[in-house]
Amino acid sequence: MKINLKFPNTKSLRFKLLSRFLLILLFLLLVIGAYQYFTMKQYLYKSKEQVLEARIHNIDTKKLSEIQSSDSLKSYSSEIIDTIIDNYTTVAVIDAKGNIIAGDSKTKDENGHNSSDILQDAGDIKEHDHAPISIPNLSSNYYLNLLQMSGNLEGYSLVKDQDNNLQIVIWRKVGSLDSPAGLIQLSTSAKQVQEILLQQIYIYVVASILVLFIGSLLGVTIFKLTLKPLYNVTDTVGKINARQLDVRLPINTGQAEIDTLSNSFNNMLERIEISFEQEQIIREKMRQFVSDASHELRTPLTSIHGFVEVLLRGAAKNEKQLDLALNSILIESDRLTKLVNDLLLLTKLDQKVKVEIKRENINEIIQEVFPQLQILSGNRLIDLQLDTDIFVDTNKNQIKQVIFNLVQNAVQHTDEINGVITISTSSVNGATVEYLKLQISDNGTGIPKEHLTEIFDRFFRSESHRSRKHGGYGLGLSIVKSIIDSNNGSIKVDSELNKGTTFTIYLNVSSS
Structure with a gap:
């Protein structure tokens, strides 16, 4: 017959508490016994x-x-x-x-x-x-x-x-x-x-042994009940995994130390859960980005490949067909180059590559880019409503890119004859600092409300056919958002269908 003896875990907290309790009790019994x-x-x-x-x-x-x-x-x-x-x-x-x-x-x-x-x-x-x-x-x-x-x-x-x-x-x-x-x-x-x-010594020794024995039994029970909330914590923690981060520990156990531990652990779990959710979102966005980028790259590459095949089949001998094919290849190559450049720019912004920051006059930057905006807008009217000179600490080329992209977006959504694009600047006093308020608005088709939260996402197009017509890939507004974020500013959009859209940018005014 095999007998298995189960010894207590000497490293457990309950064993250590019980042993120390018995040692203290033994010490007190010895002191009392010696005194008696x-x-x-x-x-x-x-x-x-x-x-x-x-x-x-x-x-x-x-x-x-x-x-x-x-x-x-x-x-x-x-x-x-x-x-x-x-x-x-x-x-x-x-x-x-x-x-x-x-x-x-x-x-x-x-x-x-x-x-x-x-x-x-x-x-x-x-x-x-x-x-x-x-x-x-x-x-x-x-x-x-x-x-x-x-x-x-x-x-x-x-x-x-x-x-x-x-x-x-x-x-x-x-x-x-x-x-x-x-x-x-x-x-x-x-x-x-x-x-x-x-x-008396004999009686006291027997009584002390009895007290220690009873103390051991009571100690085991009391410490088991006392440590029950801690055991619940360990059991709950054991159930937590990457797929089950919504589990929370009870914080009303009646023991302040355990409640503090549980509260701290719950806060940590909440941060981990948020991090996992953000990671999932980033992973999904990355997957979507790769899918969208592949799709956008496939279109011009397919066109170029098709025109090359036409040329190889004999169209090159026809001067008119040759010119048409070469012009189409050039247009698709330009679109492909623009897409790659935009992706490279977004990568640099994501990596927070340092750029030259200077104190710039925002009105002068708008005046410099205004001729290009007129060419871009065609017959549309561009109305400048500029306040007195306002200086901000920024990179001039990045601000030009922001203005150009927002005006280009307005051009895509406004009528070629009756379209009006307004660019205005003003200073706004905040609670502690002064802000530059840059607004670019149009009287175009507007953006549906359900799309307002997505317009800064990469490759997002509210009207795909209109964007493709103007050579857009849905990266312009994403670039704008990344540039403004890198300048510690903010951007918001207000839009109403068939009435127009307004983009408002806030940047800190330079202190000197």
Whole structure:
């Protein structure tokens, strides 16, 4: 039979918390136990001392003070012993030379009963007989040192007799305190005190083990409940993957730290989800861009290929057909070149290639490009409504490109005879800075509302047939948006069907 023992994971947070909790509990139990042990020990020994003191007080103090010699002490020693001896005590009389001149011990009263009260009061233990105890016989030098001490001898001492039994001993001087005739030594066994202390240690150790066991059971349960929100967090996190980023952690667990962690993790998930969505959008736009670019490139290449085939089949011998084919190839080549140049320009703008920035007068730039705009507009009217000179920090060629592209877009959507294109400039005071407001508007066909959010997308054409007719690929407005963004400006469009369209550009006015 195979037995699998499952050991706890020592690296888990619950195990570490439980082990530290038990260590703290064990430390507290040791401190409390040590304090209780030494307090009880001191109390029991002090109680024994008080009993011995009470026995000595039975002696006539006046007689003791009148004893001035070892002979008188020896003659009075029997009376001293009979007066103070009690059950389980020993009495010894020591002369001025440190020698024991009389002594006696008693272990039972005349009825054979234990009459000691102190241990019964302190420990409430069962009475039992004790073996006879011997009189502690210390060295003469020890007794002489006691005799030479000034004043009364206070307190008690723990000494071992010749049978190696521990006894509680007190001494009192006989005669003058400064020049005593001898000592009275009264002692009793410390065995009962030791038994009580051992019994208390045993009880406390068993109780402590029980407390630690119960503490372990309660600790496991409490820490499991306490850490449940954290386990929920780990379980929820385990369910999150690239296809399931909408999962959120609960933030009302009742534990501030877990709620803070969950809130931070939710914010991180939200940022990741947004990043993934943006990546998907960018990927889709890139796919659409490649598809649109391939489609736009295919059209002129197909035309060029078709005209070349016609020429190869003999059309080159016909001068009229040759001129027509070559002109068509030239037109398609120009369109192809323009498309490639626009794509290269967008790539540079996307890569944020540094260009020369100068302080430019926007009105002068418009005046410079105005002749080209007149040629581009044909019979359409271009109305300039320019404010006083306004300077901006920009690249002149890029601003010319913006104006040209917007006017070209207006030309594509306005009537050739009745079309009016208006270019206006003005300054606008913002909350903290002054702005240039450049508007290019027309009275053309307008743009449907559903297309307004897409007109700056690459290869987007609101009216494909009209754009293709004028050689457009849907990149002009995308280039405009990229240039304005690179100049830290903004552009918006307002349009109404059959009434016209207005593009409004805002750029920061130069501070110097």
